[in-house]
Amino acid sequence: MLDKLELPERHYLNNGHGLKSWLLTKDHKRIAIMYLISISAMFMLGGFFAAGVRLELMTPRGDLFLADTYNKFFTMHGIVMVFFFLIPSTPAVLGNFLLPLMIGAKDLAFPRLNLLSLYLFWIGIVFFFYALFSGGIDTGWTFYTPFSAAVSNTNVVPVALGVFIAGFSSILTGLNFIVTIHRMRAPGLTWFRLPLFVWAHYATSLIQVLGTPVIAITIVMLFTERAFGFGIFDPTRGGDPVLFQHLFWFYSHPAVYLMILPAMGVISEVLSTFSRKTIFGYSFVAFSSLAIAVFGFIVWAHHLFVAGISTYSAMVFSFLSFSVAIPSAVKMFNWTATLYKGTISFEAPMLYVYGFFGLFLVGGLTGLFLATLGIDVHVHDTYFVVAHFHYVMVGGAIMGYLGGLHFWWPKITGRMYSEFLSRISAIMVFVGFNLTFFPQFILGYMGMPRRYHAYPDEFQVLNVMSSGGSVVLGIGYLLPVIYFLWSLKHGAVAGPNPWVASGLEWQTASPPPTENFVETPHVHGEPYEYTPHVAREANLV
């Protein structure tokens, strides 16, 4: 191995000091860091609400919080985690930091717009906190009308505005990525030489740009009903509350793919690096990202199978929902095949990838149950659904996000974290996650509905298991905070390419200079090239 590594003299972190140099920066890397801090804080807040929910559900009687308090807890858990953590997580932090580096550009196409996205995100958070401190909100993160529009007496309007504004942050990030990927690639970097992380973000950006405006307008309509007494969804005036659900899920179903696709991009990068092998079926993995994004837009009504939609439209949407399972399966098989004849090593990022495999398999396969009409009628709105989407959105998306964070942490900060603690954390997250959420599948099939403050006694055993597991999970999520912070001062210097990875981002210093590359790189080879030549260059042989 290399010895006597030193941090570069000038890099993006020491190029300017003081708060102003951060708040007015146009550097995508600094903006990514600010996103990282913001969403980490929001993740803690969302985790706090989750802890409250799990604590309440230890006993069947609903004796810890009042029903209203409990309802606010799960609502705010959902809103914080979905809109202020999961949706920005991988794209706004890792995507922002890495896209320009991976394509050999100096920055995103619109650096000022990128900063504006961050500010919009913050303004959205401010609206949410305003609502939180004036009593919270109890509509569930789905804001179903007429409850949200006419009945709930909590802070729907400020939260709706917060989500609306944060939505524009997401749209502008997507727009920036699309233009960057189209127009800013380094010489020689053709579309099929792009890292799969970039492909995944391209698909993600399509969803952000095409889906988010629809939820924005839906929230506007809800807002007019709540604030001005308009009645687009009001059943007493002939309005249709189910229309709200259609419009809501037209975005919010693709939003699930918006969360998982970037994580899948991370998986491809990490997997290739830690097996020192090109991704099996590169173009199938790339196109399956696009297929997921496109199919994701035509399956929304599977959230409405018991909302009185006609039997035949339910069948059409069931059929289409199965179609989205295929590209996900294709990805999974290609990743498995990538391991074949690789040289696999198990540092923390790779452990997260293995964790992702386990959790995403369960999450994806349980999606088949929900797409199957006859079963959905029974498990709809039960804990089965809760378990399923946590497996995908938390198991899949956060495993990918954390894996990516561990993978690129040396690139972002220039330093290594504790290998031992990070492995412990990855294992704890995996075990704790399964303990927490697997029992919920059984609870759901038993018939326990979601969003229940109190429940019949026979569900207690499984609920206690779930709450117990969440403790392990919580510690697993907290550990990285400790060793990442520790690494900032005391971590070993990483050097430009500690994992011997093949991407362009590893060819510049860690941390990179503000302009990313001293000289614009020219790309000649294919992606994920591990030839003896590359190995020699990395001082391996």
Add this chain to the structure above:
Amino acid sequence: MSDAVAPAEVHGQAVHHPKLQHHFETMEQQKEASTLGMWVFLLTEVLFFGGLFMAYLLYRVWYFDAFAEASRDLDIQLGTFNTVVLIGSSLTMALGVRAAQTDERKKTVFWLVATIILGLVFLVVKGFEYEHKFAVGHVPGPNFHSDSPYAAQEQIFFSLYFTMTGLHALHMVVGVGLMSVITWMAAKGRFSARYYTPVEMAGLYWHFVDLVWIYLFPLLYLVERHN
């Protein structure tokens, strides 16, 4: 899409235009990025209004009679006048972009100011229309008043009317603000035949907002006028 890499000879160009931002290689790349970005933004806007059009479509099919009745309460003369004004403003906008392209500063400013004035005329007329709606109680909500047998569903029509035209008007206000900045920049001589991207982008936005109105006018004012 074509490869983003600029041809070698452009790459080797020695002179850097002062408007070229540091992270772009060439003016062409910068302009292509802006144009693509604007189109993607407009795509987002289409989906944004799309949700409203979806709601409109559903309720118009369900409550056609109520929509026809409520539509007849809108002032078709003012609506037509505003339509003409907006189409006119698209023309002045196009002329403004053309003038910027051919590097005629005074002409550019003139056409941009004309566009702003037409935009303001539209907004003022719209304001009078709104005021009338308030006066006769056609604003949905507890104070809604209608003698028609379809009073309940008319509220849905007017909810959509106010949301759609209100959002459109908001886009107009943003457009006028944008145009004012562009006009000021044009007057200061910030643009040239080689760099007029902001004028062109503002033009795209303005045409889009016009186009939305071209849909809104028949959908809201002309539901069933023949009887």
Add this chain to the structure above:
Amino acid sequence: MGSFGIPLFPEQASTFAQDIDALYLFIVAVSAFFALGVSVAVVVFGIIYRRRHEGEIGARIEGNLPLELIWSIIPTMIAMVMFGWGASAFYHVRTPPKEAMSVYAVGKQWMWKFQHLEGQREINELHVPVGRAVKVIITSEDVIHSLFFPAFRTKIDAIPGRYTQLWFEASKVGRYHIFCAEYCGTNHSAMIGWVTVMEPADYQAWLSGGGIEGTLVERGERLFQDLACGSCHLDTGRGRGPSLKEIVGTQVALANGSTALVDEGYLRESIINSQAKIVEGFQPLMPAFQGLISEDNLVALVEYVKSQSPSATTTAAAAPTAPPNPPPPGKRN
């Protein structure tokens, strides 16, 4: 059912329950096969191909088209089996048989109100006979609720402003949970109750024990008179409103040129939002009863009007293949 003290399945108390559980177990088996297959492969590769010394590089394998095709097509075929099985089960669950007996349900924050045709009214309790198809017609007075019978493996949302329906045939005498499955505010988790499945004889005995206000039709008739509906809706058809004789189950021509199927949903809309679908040849004179009549009374009125069409069975309203909701464009019920 369960094992090691952990419950795994709710009771099977309807004719669907076994079918749905069989489908569930089928998908569990398929999922387990794929999950285990991939997990084993991933772990075994991880062991066999673990990096043994620092300089190693993986084999250069870019892909394999036949493999890609195989693992696209086989899952697609398996998925289609799941789809077909699920869809046919769903069709069965969503299509009440003609001879099903009707019960009306109204959800409101935070209770379930059930009304039997014979006049019994219950709150958070529902009594049904074993071995007989029961159709529950549902609406809501305020927000969206969802009526969920885990032991019967079925549920449907209660949506304000429209009727939805579900059906089941209970197969086992006993008491089973009723849950509200759609979040509806503060006491959502208290919006629960019990469905009691009884032997037919016990059910008859239970029926005869209640109904001080008479049957649902009788209550509807009294309302019909109190609200003076009969002063316009003359049986001759010459009144200011159309005759209500023998209309249920027919297609009626509307003033705007379209037609509408007369069912519970149409009758409901024609009362509370009377201008929405005017019958051809009549003026829009009837006041709208939106907000003036409770959902419970509305149900009684609808049932009374249905009783005026004796040739249609009590449940003829919904044609067997007609989807419960929403209707095709132009025919909102």
